[in-house]
Amino acid sequence: MTIALYDREQVDRLLDYPGCIAAMRDAMRSLSEAGKTQPLRQVIRVSDMATMGLMPGNLPAIGRFGAKLLSIAKDPARPGRSRHVGVVVAFSAETGALECIADADAVTAIRTACATAAATDALARHDARVLAVFGTGLQAETHIRALSHVRDIERVLLWGRSFDTATTLAARLSAEFSVAVEAVADGRRAAEQADIICTVSGSPEPILLGDWVRPGTHVNLVGSSFLGPVEVDSALVAAGRYIADYRPGVLAQAAELAVARDAGIVTDDHVVGEIGEVHTGIIAGRENPGQITIYKSLGHIVQDLAAAAYVHARAISESSAA
Template sequence: MPIVMAAAGQVRAHLDYPTCIGLMRQAMIRLSLGETRQLPRQILRLDNGMLGVMPGAIGPADAFGLKVVSVYPGNFAKGLPSHQGMIMLFEPEHGVPIALVDAGEVTRIRTASASAAATDALARQDARVLAVLGYGEQAEAHIAAIRQVRPIERVLVWGRNAAKCTRFAGHVGMTGIACEVAATPAEAAASADIICTVTGASEPVLSGADVRPGTHVNLVGSSHAGPAEADNALVAGSRYFVDSREAVLAQGAEYLRARDAGLIDETHILGEIGEVFGGSVPGRTNPADVTIYKSLGQIIQDLASAWHVYSCLSAAAETSLAGTVTAQ
C-alpha cells in the first residue's frame, strides 16, 4: 500500500476552519468518553527550541499514529513556521503505515480550531471584541478561527515588539476587520469579550485584575509546565476548563502555579472541554462568569485532522483512478 504524502498546501486545501472546528468537537468528546488512547508528550530540549514526540489512537476503527515536531519559536520572524514535522498515520486493521502529513500546518489549523470550538461553547453569545496577545502564526490563525463562531467586529492585538505588532495589525486589517494595536495587555483586555493568549511568555502577561466580568479566555501559548501566560488571580477567579484533565494536572503551567500557591486544588478544574461539548458538564452559567479554556494540545486532535486530510486525498485519488479506467 503506497504511503500518501500530504504537504502543507494539501492540508490547507482540505482542512478549513469550519471543518476542523467540527473535528475538534468530536475528538474532544471522544477523549472525555475514554474512547481515545494517548501517552504524555515527550519533549527534548534543544539549544534553540525543542523536539516533541506524541503517540496516540483515536479509536479502534480509526487511524493511530504519532506526531514528531520541532518547535523553534524564533522561526516566525524569519518567515518560517515555528512548528515543523510530520504526522505518521497507520490504518487500524493491520497496522500498515498509510500517510505522512505535514505537522506544522495541521498544528496551526487545529490549535486555533480547538480554541474556536471552546469559545463557541463558553463565550457569551453577544461577544464581538477579540483581544489577541501575541502576533505570531497562531495569532493570525486564532483570529480567523474565532471569526467562524462569533461575529467579531473589532480585534485588539498586543505584542512586545511594537513595530512587529503594528505590521501584524495592518495585515489583519487587510482581511476586512478593524484591528488596533494595544499598548499593554491590560489595554487589550479592557474592552475584550474574548481573549486569546498565544505568546511565548515565560511569566504571566495577563492579570485577573485586567479581565472584565463576562470575558472568555483561551490560554494557548504555554504547552508545558514552567512558562505561564495568566497570573494566579485570573486562574483562581475563573470557571476553569481544560482539554485534558490528566495533561493539565501534569503540565498546565497556569493551573500548577495557582495550585502551588495554595489558591486552588484539583476541584477547580470543572471539566474537560469534551464534557462541555457532550453536555455532561455545564460551561458558562452566568453572563458575568470569567471562563478559561486551557489548551495544551492533544495528539488526537492532530490525528483526527490528519485522518480527515488523508481520507480526502484517498477519495480524490480513487475518483481520478475510476475516471481513468472509464476513459480507457
C-alpha cells in the same frame, strides 16, 4: 506500500476552518467519552538549541492511532522565538497500515486554532463581539481566522511584545478581513474591552492579569504547552471556571495552573472537567453571563489525528471526483 504525504501547501488547502472546527469538536468529545488514558506529551532536550517533542495516542472514534514528532529549535532569524519542524503520522487501527504523513507545523497551526474556536463556541457568551489576542505569531493569525467562524467578531485588539510587529500584522489582517484589527500597545486596555481573549505568546512571564479581565469574559490559554512559560497570573486562573482540553495532561503540564497550585491558591479540583465533557453535555460550560470561563489548551494528539484523517479524506474525495 503507498503512503500518502501531505506537505504544508496541501494541508493549508485541504484543512478548511469550518470542517476542522467540526472535526476538533468531535475529536475532543470522543476523547472524553472514551475515558481511556492517553500518553502525555514527552519533551526531550537534545541540545541547548534543540528539543524533541513526541505525542503518541489513538482516536478510536475514527479508527486511527499514531504520533506527532517535532523538532523545536531556536530560530536565529527571530531571537526569542523557535521554529517547529515535524510530522503527524497516522495509522489505521483496523489494518495497522500507515495511512498518511502530514506536515506537523501546518496541521498544528490550524487545528489548535480550530480546537480553540470549538471551545469558544461552547464557553463564550453568545453576544461576544470583541476579541483580544495576546501574541503576534502564526497562532495569532489562525486564531483570528478560526474564531470568526463561531462568533460575529466586530473588532479585534492585537497586543504583542513588539508594537511594531503587532501594527504590521494588524494592517495586513485588516486588509484581508472585513473586521477591523487594531494594534494595541497597552495589554490592559485590550483586555478590559474584550469579550474573548486568546493568549498565544508562550511568554515566560504573565502578560495578562486577572485584574484586567471583565466579568463574563471567556479566556483561551494557548501559548504555553509545557511547564515553564506562564502567560497569565494566578489571580486569573483562580477567578475563572477552568476547563481543560485533556484533564490528566493539564494537571501535569499546564504551567499557569501549576504556579497557582504551588502557591496554594487552587487545587486540582479547580479543573472542573474537559471541553469534551462540555461538548457532550456531561458538565456545564458557562453557568451564567457574568462568569469568567477559561479553556486551557495544551494540544492533544487526537486533534492531530482527526485533522490528518480529515485532510486524507478530502484528498481521496478530490482524487475520486477527478
